[in-house]
Amino acid sequence: MTTLLDPTAELRSIKREKLPRPASLDGLTVGLLDISKARGSIFLDQLETHLAGQGVAVRRYRKPTFARVAPAALRQQIVQDCDAVIEALAD
Amino acid sequence: MPFSPPDGLVVVVKRDCPTCEMVVPVLRELAVQPVPLTVYVQDDPTFPEGLTAVSDTTLEASYHLNIEIVPTLLRVAGGQETVRVEGWNKENWRALTAVADLGETLPDHRPGCGSKSVEPGMPEKLAVRFGDAQIASRRVEVPPLLDEIEFCYEQGWSDGLPVVPPTEERVYRMLQGTTRDPQAVLGLVPPNKVPLTVEKVAINAVLAGCKPEYMPVVLTAVSAALRDEFCMHGILATTYFSSPVVIVNGPVARQIGMNSGVNVLGQGNRANATIGRALQLVIRNVGGGRPGEIDRAVLGTPGKYTFCFAENEADSPWEPLAVSRGVAPGQSAVTLFAGDGVHAVVDQLSRTPESLARSFAATLKTVAHEKLALASEVLLVVSPEHGRTFRQAGWSRQRLLDDLHQLLLRPGSELVRGANGIAEGLPEQFAGETAVPKFPPNGMHIVHAGGPAGMFSAVIGGWVATGSKGTQTVTEVLALDK
Numbered sequence: 001m002t003t004l005l006d007p008t009a010e011l012r013s014i015k016r017e018k019l020p021r022p023a024s025l026d027g028l029t030v031g032l033l034d035i036s037k038a039r040g041s042i043f044l045d046q047l048e049t050h051l052a053g054q055g056v057a058v059r060r061y062r063k064p065t066f067a068r069v070a071p072a073a074l075r076q077q078i079v080q081d082c083d084a085v086i087e088a089l090a091d
Numbered sequence: 092m093p094f095s096p097p098d099g100l101v102v103v104v105k106r107d108c109p110t111c112e113m114v115v116p117v118l119r120e121l122a123v124q125p126v127p128l129t130v131y132v133q134d135d136p137t138f139p140e141g142l143t144a145v146s147d148t149t150l151e152a153s154y155h156l157n158i159e160i161v162p163t164l165l166r167v168a169g170g171q172e173t174v175r176v177e178g179w180n181k182e183n184w185r186a187l188t189a190v191a192d193l194g195e196t197l198p199d200h201r202p203g204c205g206s207k208s209v210e211p212g213m214p215e216k217l218a219v220r221f222g223d224a225q226i227a228s229r230r231v232e233v234p235p236l237l238d239e240i241e242f243c244y245e246q247g248w249s250d251g252l253p254v255v256p257p258t259e260e261r262v263y264r265m266l267q268g269t270t271r272d273p274q275a276v277l278g279l280v281p282p283n284k285v286p287l288t289v290e291k292v293a294i295n296a297v298l299a300g301c302k303p304e305y306m307p308v309v310l311t312a313v314s315a316a317l318r319d320e321f322c323m324h325g326i327l328a329t330t331y332f333s334s335p336v337v338i339v340n341g342p343v344a345r346q347i348g349m350n351s352g353v354n355v356l357g358q359g360n361r362a363n364a365t366i367g368r369a370l371q372l373v374i375r376n377v378g379g380g381r382p383g384e385i386d387r388a389v390l391g392t393p394g395k396y397t398f399c400f401a402e403n404e405a406d407s408p409w410e411p412l413a414v415s416r417g418v419a420p421g422q423s424a425v426t427l428f429a430g431d432g433v434h435a436v437v438d439q440l441s442r443t444p445e446s447l448a449r450s451f452a453a454t455l456k457t458v459a460h461e462k463l464a465l466a467s468e469v470l471l472v473v474s475p476e477h478g479r480t481f482r483q484a485g486w487s488r489q490r491l492l493d494d495l496h497q498l499l500l501r502p503g504s505e506l507v508r509g510a511n512g513i514a515e516g517l518p519e520q521f522a523g524e525t526a527v528p529k530f531p532p533n534g535m536h537i538v539h540a541g542g543p544a545g546m547f548s549a550v551i552g553g554w555v556a557t558g559s560k561g562t563q564t565v566t567e568v569l570a571l572d573k
Binding site for chain 2: 001002003004006007009010011013036064065067068069
């Protein structure tokens with residue numbers, strides 16, 4: 001029997017279930033995260049108008065660059081401020 | 092339990108050795124001496140007839156005693172070897188044993204045979220079995236009757252092409268290509284930010300088909316890829332084409348037989364092919380970066396299998412790329428550029444550097460999109476026949492870069508969105524600018540490579556996320572030379 005050496009990190013990703021969607025946005029704060037892709041802000045502006053029209057509190061955030069993962073401080077800030085977050089990926 | 096040889100005289104023999112057969116009468120003489128005699132036999136425990144030998148068919152004793160020749164005679168005191176004789180030499184055997192008339196009827200000397208412990212492939216096997224190889228990775232058993240290469244495919248360890256199964260012996264041999272501790276950590280490999288050990292690099296280098304002598308280059312390339320400014324995570328995750336292009340400079344390129352000449356960007360050279368592939372497999376297997384998962388490339392590029400070559404320094408019109416980036420002349424180094432495919436530049440008629448530079452600029456301006464500027468870096472691969480024009484005219488690398496910069500300046504009004512009937516382009520705020528550069532400062536890289544005949548060069552576009560918001564080209568001095 002041949003023995004091989006594992007070329008991987010020997011780690012298994014933890015599969016985490018998504019949090020349940022809020023039944024209603026009443027009284028919640030929604031974060032809008034712009035990842036700095038071109039024109040992503042246009043989509044988020046529309047969303048903000050729509051949400052604000054429903055009386056939902058909205059906060060805006062922006063990654064310094066789409067090319068890198070969001071800085072930990074930004075992620076923590078969103079978690080601290082918001083009940084839900086919408087991230088705009090599209091160009 | 093650690094191996095410790097018995098005190099007294101120790102002889103290692105094998106039946107399949109005429110010299111060992113010849114010294115059997117001598118061993119019988121020694122067996123009746125007051126000094127204890129231990130005979131290890133490598134192949135046939137019934138040999139030598141009439142003597143009680145210790146079977147060493149596992150070669151454990153031979154490995155620990157570092158036997159290269161049989162017969163080998165040693166004197167051991169307090170568990171330590173004090174002196175040894177290889178082969179038969181009457182004078183030396185008599186001196187070592189202090190038996191004055193030992194082997195009276197034998198010739199004065201006769202060379203021995205090779206020890207079974209040093210047969211091809213055996214030192215690695217023995218080092219893994221008995222040595223302090225210190226390989227920490229998980230062992231995976233291939234089920235009986237299953238092809239090893241197919242098994243590697245099933246584990247998801249392949250980029251699509253067959254891999255070399257990473258046996259303990261092969262990985263041990265690969266680790267001999269570096270003096271670095273197998274458990275030394277090179278950094279965190281994206282996307283999963285996993286601590287990357289030299290050992291994991293070696294395993295993936297085996298998969299890729301590397302020779303051990305490539306390890307210093309592989310380790311340096313991997314180290315460079317982990318530097319924050321290179322932004323390997325983004326290069327992997329992007330929907331764009333990009334992938335690391337590995338350019339090797341300095342004496343190591345010739346030492347390990349890299350190609351910098353004919354078909355330099357193509358197939359056929361083991362070092363070029365497997366070093367670039369090893370880097371990709373590290374990202375895939377250790378980092379967890381797989382296409383369709385974190386790797387979201389819409390089209391990708393064949394360079395994502397491997398893209399690695401050496402600069403043709405010997406007849407270059409310029410100092411090597413690495414030297415132009417601050418590395419000392421004569422020092423080996425690896426440069427990583429986040430590039431996409433190879434775009435041809437044909438110019439068979441220019442005989443002046445001014446004309447040839449204009450041809451280069453005509454292609455360079457189309458990188459990513461003719462109306463995009465300051466979006467990416469670029470790598471220009473100048474062939475020897477094109478390089479000759481610049482050498483004969485005395486153009487330095489900087490002169491060519493300056494010229495290209497000037498030729499690539501465009502008024503913003505031609506580049507903004509909507510201009511020329513094309514929606515794509517720069518934001519409106521560039522409209523008033525009279526001279527927008529195509530590439531960011533220090534964003535053009537020139538390397539000299541290729542075969543001697545053919546008036547073609549190549550443009551390799553960079554990732555359209557550059558500078559502090561994306562990738563920057565990195566150069567790293569060869570790890571062993573540090």
